[in-house]
Amino acid sequence: MLDLASVVSDVRRGMIPAHVYADPEIFALERDRLFARSWVFLAHESEIPDPGDYVVRRVLADSFIVARDEAGAVRVMFNMCLHRGMQVCRAEMGNASHFRCPYHAWTYRNDGRLTGLPFHEEAYGGEDGFARAGQALLPAPSMGTHNGLIFISLDPGAPPLADYLGDFAFYLDFYTRQSPAGVELRGPQRWRVKANWKIGAENFAGDSYHTPHTHASVVDIGLFREPKASKRKEGALYQAGPGAGTTYKLPPGGDFADQLRYVGYPDAMIPGMAAIWSDRQRALVADSGFMVSAATLFPNLSFVHNWPQIDAARTVVPFISLRQWQPVSERETEVLSWFAVDAAAPEDFKRTSYKAYLMCFGTSGMFEQDDVENWVSITDMAAGSMARRLKLNSRMGLTSEGKPVKPPLAAFAGPGLAYQGFGEYGQRHWLGRWSDHLSGEAR
Amino acid sequence: MTTARPLPYGDQAHLAAHQFLVEEAALLDAADYAGWLELLCEDIRYVMPVRVTTARGAGFDTLAGMGHFDEDLYALRKRVQRLATDHAWTEDPPSRTRHFVTNVRTFREEGEDLRVESALLMFRSRGDTREADLLSAGRTDLLRATADGLRLARREITVDESVLRTQNLAVFLLWRTRSGWPTSSARSWWSACRPATAPGCASPCRPPAGRSCSARSSSRP
Numbered sequence: 001m002l003d004l005a006s007v008v009s010d011v012r013r014g015m016i017p018a019h020v021y022a023d024p025e026i027f028a029l030e031r032d033r034l035f036a037r038s039w040v041f042l043a044h045e046s047e048i049p050d051p052g053d054y055v056v057r058r059v060l061a062d063s064f065i066v067a068r069d070e071a072g073a074v075r076v077m078f079n080m081c082l083h084r085g086m087q088v089c090r091a092e093m094g095n096a097s098h099f100r101c102p103y104h105a106w107t108y109r110n111d112g113r114l115t116g117l118p119f120h121e122e123a124y125g126g127e128d129g130f131a132r133a134g135q136a137l138l139p140a141p142s143m144g145t146h147n148g149l150i151f152i153s154l155d156p157g158a159p160p161l162a163d164y165l166g167d168f169a170f171y172l173d174f175y176t177r178q179s180p181a182g183v184e185l186r187g188p189q190r191w192r193v194k195a196n197w198k199i200g201a202e203n204f205a206g207d208s209y210h211t212p213h214t215h216a217s218v219v220d221i222g223l224f225r226e227p228k229a230s231k232r233k234e235g236a237l238y239q240a241g242p243g244a245g246t247t248y249k250l251p252p253g254g255d256f257a258d259q260l261r262y263v264g265y266p267d268a269m270i271p272g273m274a275a276i277w278s279d280r281q282r283a284l285v286a287d288s289g290f291m292v293s294a295a296t297l298f299p300n301l302s303f304v305h306n307w308p309q310i311d312a313a314r315t316v317v318p319f320i321s322l323r324q325w326q327p328v329s330e331r332e333t334e335v336l337s338w339f340a341v342d343a344a345a346p347e348d349f350k351r352t353s354y355k356a357y358l359m360c361f362g363t364s365g366m367f368e369q370d371d372v373e374n375w376v377s378i379t380d381m382a383a384g385s386m387a388r389r390l391k392l393n394s395r396m397g398l399t400s401e402g403k404p405v406k407p408p409l410a411a412f413a414g415p416g417l418a419y420q421g422f423g424e425y426g427q428r429h430w431l432g433r434w435s436d437h438l439s440g441e442a443r
Numbered sequence: 444m445t446t447a448r449p450l451p452y453g454d455q456a457h458l459a460a461h462q463f464l465v466e467e468a469a470l471l472d473a474a475d476y477a478g479w480l481e482l483l484c485e486d487i488r489y490v491m492p493v494r495v496t497t498a499r500g501a502g503f504d505t506l507a508g509m510g511h512f513d514e515d516l517y518a519l520r521k522r523v524q525r526l527a528t529d530h531a532w533t534e535d536p537p538s539r540t541r542h543f544v545t546n547v548r549t550f551r552e553e554g555e556d557l558r559v560e561s562a563l564l565m566f567r568s569r570g571d572t573r574e575a576d577l578l579s580a581g582r583t584d585l586l587r588a589t590a591d592g593l594r595l596a597r598r599e600i601t602v603d604e605s606v607l608r609t610q611n612l613a614v615f616l617l618w619r620t621r622s623g624w625p626t627s628s629a630r631s632w633w634s635a636c637r638p639a640t641a642p643g644c645a646s647p648c649r650p651p652a653g654r655s656c657s658a659r660s661s662s663r664p
Contacts, residue, residue, distance in 0.1 A: 369613040
């Protein structure tokens with residue numbers, strides 16, 4: 001029997017009852033108290049550039065059509081026919097002016113409005129029996145966009161997206177706004193892993209500690225120019241609003257352009273970043289000397305920015321990936337992984353950055369392979385009886401009194417708190433939000 | 444001369460192509476990855492598009508600009524090198540895999556080149572508690588005749604799932620590299636790759652005249 005108060009209390013002090021990574025009761029609470037309320041990422045506007053373009057995405061079991069209507073507006077509609085509940089659109093992407101239900105041919109425009117109802121007069125007696133006017137596929141209860149990222153919430157009373165993103169919006173720009181042209185997404189690769197969805201989300205929120213060992217193989221083969229173990233502990237770990245992430249320390253002495261060149265950005269892209277990022281955002285790179293790497297926006301959207309060597313000439317090229325941990329059950333997750341690149345980037349950069357992505361992340365990525373092996377194994381171990389007796393220590397960076405071992409960085413240009421060195425600050429930050437939702441304290 | 448119909452199954456070229464695939468499989472089954480790299484042309488392009496569910500009339504069933512693989516020889520060598528380290532956890536302990544290669548059809552391309560289509564069913568079992576994975580795919584290969592025999596110049600893998608049910612593709616190139624039939628998108632990719640500088644090709648699709656693939660000791664990880 002689940003003692004939720006005890007679980008939440010343990011989680012809040014950084015001792016994680018291991019069963020939460022394979023517990024159907026916890027999963028039901030996550031569905032009802034977390035995913036029923038939180039803002040959740042669905043798609044990016046660049047995936048549906050033209051009127052009629054659509055993709056179909058889910059929030060757990062709920063399928064939504066994300067479409068650009070004929071007027072160019074983004075619409076998010078529950079993919080269930082008003083009549084008998086058939087899934088209206090069964091493709092995952094395409095272009096359509098209307099969606100016609102296969103069952104009885106009720107037909108909806110790509111803005112959701114019901115326009116076609118066969119034998120309306122004969123079957124219903126026309127408007128008198130069934131008022132067609134004003135009928136539409138159920139819209140997402142709340143919808144918002146930021147940098148082209150389309151989010152929805154199943155809670156009609158959700159706070160505005162901008163309020164939700166809060167201080168994390170500062171960091172979001174590094175991944176999704178590198179020039180006025182914005183970012184374009186390609187993908188997603190999709191695959192199912194037998195792992196609990198929280199593990200990946202926590203990992204990206206702040207686990208710099210796993211890099212030296214889990215990813216030793218990519219260092220062994222020279223995919224990176226520097227040894228990850230020593231570089232990783234020099235990075236700052238930040239927690240801001242609903243997000244948290246990791247950074248790498250850049251070499252001393254460089255200015256803003258030098259630091260972007262160091263991670264492989266071509267000169268053609270540097271003015272875009274210089275123009276669109278705020279003084280404070282540029283200062284994070286140039287003065288604080290940190291470059292963002294992995295991050296998670298609560299609950300289940302993660303980001304990664306890295307800069308491998310992609311050819312025999314050891315050319316360093318950065319890439320960005322967005323990834324979503326879509327829960328299937330307490331023991332299975334669908335991973336969606338996109339490649340993201342500045343829409344105004346030179347074609348040659350887009351090509352090489354894509355290569356860098358494929359080598360490192362996604363279904364075949366040499367980083368991601370070893371991550372998923374670990375996460376599947378954790379989920380497997382968490383399902384038994386003994387896991388209910390084990391609390392996983394997630395207190396790295398805290399003293400026994402619960403104080404930070406080291407003070408936060410004073411010279412860190414970004415909002416929120418940041419710590420240098422290893423520590424599970426980001427994971428606890430994420431788990432704190434999780435606890436708020438499960439205990440019903442979230443707002 | 445390009446043939447539109449497959450070569451007769453008794454044709455020497457078909458037999459050679461079929462044998463190439465079986466011998467390649469034997470190398471991989473023996474975990475001889477360095478030997479496998481020797482079978483690749485220096486300008487190899489190894490791609491696996493992401494399949495998507497689309498309406499019948501959509502005219503496409505793969506994502507534009509995104510694959511599971513889009514590899515050159517450098518990237519493939521890195522993957523092989525990685526698995527040879529002591530830290531490639533996802534395949535240590537290794538998966539138990541078996542690939543079933545069938546439906547081999549050979550078409551004559553320009554010169555001595557052969558286009559070979561095959562089908563693959565891949566079984567993968569890990570550990571003692573997890574369900575095994577099955578992965579079904581088609582494959583279209585371009586085999587180039589060289590002084591050292593046939594070498595792989597192009598491979599397109601057409602996987603039959605939109606959402607893969609396996610934890611990663613760590614083993615795919617090593618164990619699952621052999622099958623294919625051309626979908627409409629594969630055909631267009633194929634024909635687009637014929638000219639030396641076709642759009643969408645990361646590198647020229649054919650080596651300069653006179654250059655041939657040769658065995659390269661330097662390709663060993």
